[in-house]
Amino acid sequence: MKKIGLITHIADVDGAFPIVLASLTFLNLEVVSCEIEEVDDYVEEFLKRKEEFQKLYIVDVNVSDEMAEKIEKSDASFIEIFDHHISREHLNSYSFIHVIDSHNGRKECGTTLFYEYLQKYYPNSYLEKEVTKELIELVREGDTWDFTDTYKEKAVKLGTLYGLYGREEFIARYTDYIKQMETFSFTQEEEFLLKIEKNRIDRYIEEKIKQMKKAIIHDIKVGIVFAEANRSLLGHTMCEKEDIDIAIVININRSVSYRANKDEVDVNQIAKIYRGGGHKHAGGSPLPNDLEEKIIESIFHDVVWENKEMV
Numbered sequence: 001m002k003k004i005g006l007i008t009h010i011a012d013v014d015g016a017f018p019i020v021l022a023s024l025t026f027l028n029l030e031v032v033s034c035e036i037e038e039v040d041d042y043v044e045e046f047l048k049r050k051e052e053f054q055k056l057y058i059v060d061v062n063v064s065d066e067m068a069e070k071i072e073k074s075d076a077s078f079i080e081i082f083d084h085h086i087s088r089e090h091l092n093s094y095s096f097i098h099v100i101d102s103h104n105g106r107k108e109c110g111t112t113l114f115y116e117y118l119q120k121y122y123p124n125s126y127l128e129k130e131v132t133k134e135l136i137e138l139v140r141e142g143d144t145w146d147f148t149d150t151y152k153e154k155a156v157k158l159g160t161l162y163g164l165y166g167r168e169e170f171i172a173r174y175t176d177y178i179k180q181m182e183t184f185s186f187t188q189e190e191e192f193l194l195k196i197e198k199n200r201i202d203r204y205i206e207e208k209i210k211q212m213k214k215a216i217i218h219d220i221k222v223g224i225v226f227a228e229a230n231r232s233l234l235g236h237t238m239c240e241k242e243d244i245d246i247a248i249v250i251n252i253n254r255s256v257s258y259r260a261n262k263d264e265v266d267v268n269q270i271a272k273i274y275r276g277g278g279h280k281h282a283g284g285s286p287l288p289n290d291l292e293e294k295i296i297e298s299i300f301h302d303v304v305w306e307n308k309e310m311v
Contacts, residue, residue, distance in 0.1 A: 005056035014143040018059040024126040060110025082113035087277020107144035235259025
């Protein structure tokens with residue numbers, strides 16, 4: 001039996017949950033979770049092994065313009081891409097790419113787009129369960145910050161559990177959860193852990209905001225912090241509490257996140273300047289390839305690298 005390939009974003013729940021849905025739909029699955037700038041390389045690897053696969057799905061991330069052109073010429077029927085970042089909407093001109101930011105006033109995410117596709121072409125009892133629909137809505141709200149009164153607290157909590165469980169355990173837990181349960185609720189143990197974690201996150205955000213540096217970038221007032229965790233919540237809190245237009249959260253180990261909450265501010269336009277993109281009020285961009293090297297050199301000055309190519 002040929003395999004199904006799946007490439008998703010490693011950063012968050014919206015990258016993890018398509019793996020849950022695919023696991024409930026396909027028997028023979030090979031998954032890669034990666035950063036945006038790594039997608040093209042992984043696509044190349046899948047194409048080299050194309051005879052092993054029935055289809056390759058890419059969810060919540062996208063290929064470069066150059067890769068899209070290459071795929072369209074020879075491999076368009078092999079690949080389907082589901083993305084919700086408006087910075088990539090121009091790629092809708094390609095037959096295999098589906099970029100939808102919102103539909104009928106409802107913000108979409110990678111998970112919702114992939115779910116609708118699976119419902120249409122691979123319907124099964126797991127996809128139709130109420131618990132599946134509840135969880136997908138929580139993922140959508142948590143990823144887009146397009147909250148309803150009913151789901152807001154649950155959506156934030158689900159994102160917190162993703163951090164507590166870790167990616168692999170989170171995927172395994174909710175794959176089994178959908179198989180076994182009919183509706184969704186947090187366990188008593190989870191509620192206890194979430195209460196403790198909320199207190200920790202509140203302290204973490206408070207401390208990070210104290211460390212914030214304010215600056216003007218491209219005539220826009222920004223607040224800049226270095227942080228590895230809770231970047232969305234931190235960024236939105238910065239925008240709510242501080243006199244800034246855009247919150248910039250830098251994760252030295254991963255990427256740069258941009259957040260805003262003013263209608264007149266479009267962070268996607270700023271992110272695109274730095275080889276990134278996203279949505280109007282949420283975006284990201286990759287770090288420079290030599291950033292770690294530059295940091296080391298700025299601290300120690302006279303650095304002689306033993307193997308320059310490996311740094």
